Amino acid sequence: MDFLAGLNPQQREAVVTVDGPLLILAGAGSGKTRVITHRMAHLIQDRGIPGYAILAVTFTNKAAGEMKERVLGLLGGARSSAPNVSTFHSFCVRLLRRDGVNLAQLRPGFTTAFTIYDHDEQMAVIKQTYRALGLDDKFMQPSAALSRISHGKNQKETPQDFYKNAKDPKMSRLAVVFEQYEARLRTNNALDFDDLLLESVRLLLHDDAVRMNWNQRVEYLLIDEYQDTNRSQYELMRLLAGARHNVCVVGDEDQSIYGWRGANIRNILDFEKDFRGAKVIRLEQNYRSTKNILDGASAVVARNTERMGKWLWTEADAGERIGLYEAWDAENEALFIADTIDRLLSANPKQQVAVLYRTNFQSRQIEEALRRYGRAYSVVGGFSFYQRAEIKDILAYLKLTLSPNDSMAFSRIINTPARGIGKTTLEGVEIFSNTNNISMWDAMCRMLDANQLPARAQAALSGFRRMMEEARQELAGQPVHDILGNLLERTGYRAMLKEDPSPEAEARLQNLEELLNAASEADERGETPVTFLDHAALVAEADSVDDVASISLLTIHNAKGLEFPVVFLCGMEENLFPHSRSLASESLIEEERRLCYVGMTRARRRLYLSWARQRRRYGGGPAEASMPSRFLAEVPTKLLEPLTPGRQTPQVDLYAERHHVQEAARRNSFTGKTYNSLENISQFFNDRGVAAPAPARKDPNPFPVARPAAAAPAAAAAKPAVAAPAAASSPARKTRGSRVGAVVRHPKYGRGTILRKEGDGADAKLTINFPGHGLKKLFEKFAGLTIEE
DNA sequence: AGCGGTGTCATTTTT
């Protein structure tokens, strides 16, 4: 087979350039996967490279699987010549299990039988350390603590670094949490997702034999979605590339949207500097979208400064203009979308449509609207099979059977099903295990042997111990399916669900049956229980989400890599998209802009952008007036088709003006929280002597009869040209410096940090953390505070 | 041990 046939010149070059470092900048819809798969097939068939000497790394199992299948298809299905295609994480697990023995020198307690902690288990560890340290959520959301720790780990920071760099008591406490978190993972011989990468890097760095072995074996290395790699993935790549530098990275800096998760866009921007003599090939011909869509998206992303620069072109027709709908409120926006979809589907029932949004909560109103039209839809994302409680429970039993010292598994199922082991008992075991630095299982055994527990607890725990010990003896060496089936009976888990008459319990039983099926299949492949568990930990979706549903609802993040003939990109409003939390810095805004680009380029034929003049953020809360997203102003006017009834031209001049003024306001940087739009907006109306817009009325026939677009208060709200500066200089912003986070001095308690502020001005109530004195709630006017920072 | 009331807080989430 000729692997170059049907490729454009740049694609061909990317396929045949196999030696030396190569960066393939693959724009959206430029045939990236085609190039990658053809390149591998070319290496194997035309250049005689054995499959095992090629390692391709992707981010998702789905991508890995598809890529492998496609290469095999090109090669005519000879499995023996298949290249190695795997995700970063599963590659690392295999590496560590196979070659990780010497890691024990670097990581005390490490054995190749380690367990993997997923997000839930990481959270559980964080909560344990909170309990052990007597911290509560007010200190910091556990999820926030986890994400900061994870971020730190990916930057190679240690708890000591955290401590050293701590600017306030909060950060030094976080350092302690970090330290304990790491210690707990080590005592449990557990690795979190970050560790899989970090420890693989350490292993390759320190174990010369292992590194040389891999360097010898991997002749050609390929990294997909390179713009999303983080620091340790980068280091891993360098180590695997060895001295040969036959490394091909494929990516698109304009689609880097996971910076918040530690992805480092500099990796792709600096590739040419990192690898001297690197060749760069740009794939700029787009085969997906119409010219109008492509030009619109390109114009938006062109505003970014952190990019290599590409200009996508297409041979396709201009197509229709990009629809722009300005809704009165979110409900009206949802109805517009549902109505338009309804008409599209009536005309063509096979039409595939996607509705994309920035945040999940937006899906609710769209769903409601679609239900009103009686249209079936599917929401993509959400809970995956292996994240379900019942699956995790029974897998925890399996883990505990294999390794009793897995304390996470232990505390997960110790009282599931209920066997009379309560909070108090469990706390006792936990404290004992903490103070003696032993596993929960060992702690339980020691306590049982000491025979000092209350009779009830003693009986319950010893029953549990006997059950697990018997299971361990009887089930050793059996197929995974049999072990799981036996555990379901033995532990009473199945009985518990059978007794429960609720439909949920029925669904859970079915899920467990599905798990048993998966186990049988694993047995047929000759997998061990450990491999089976690895798979469960690393596979996000049981089977891919690719339903054939004609209406898909999903976040833009989830839409990456997908394409649809018709796309609605909704909620194009400031503070929502770009998200309020991204307003703080230009680089965050740039990531939002890339996200916008990703969303727009999902569309093949027809793209609709929409925004709502007012929107409730939280169900019953007040409707907040919104400003159109700056990204709307960045789409050239001539490409837009205004769809709002009664409006002939899109008001992009307004958007542009707003954007301009807002930029200026931001440069005058006022310090308070910028996302408190409620305050800003009411202030704005006060200043202008206008009543704030009333919450949206329930309209009996809300669509397609749109409300008059210029209903007075809303029109005022939509003229934000003056709103931003007004808010910036408003007296409400004047505080006495006692903002949250400020360091203050109290005559008695000394230095402290303000954690919370209720109320304003002199009546403000402050919650302050004074190291050594704990939290104090004080009235600002009585406290006699002085501001230090 | 388990239930129900109350208070609090809200991005995105490939592994």
Added chain:
DNA sequence: TGACACCGCT
């Protein structure tokens, strides 16, 4: 609004 943690009651 809705998911959740926490508290106090039984």
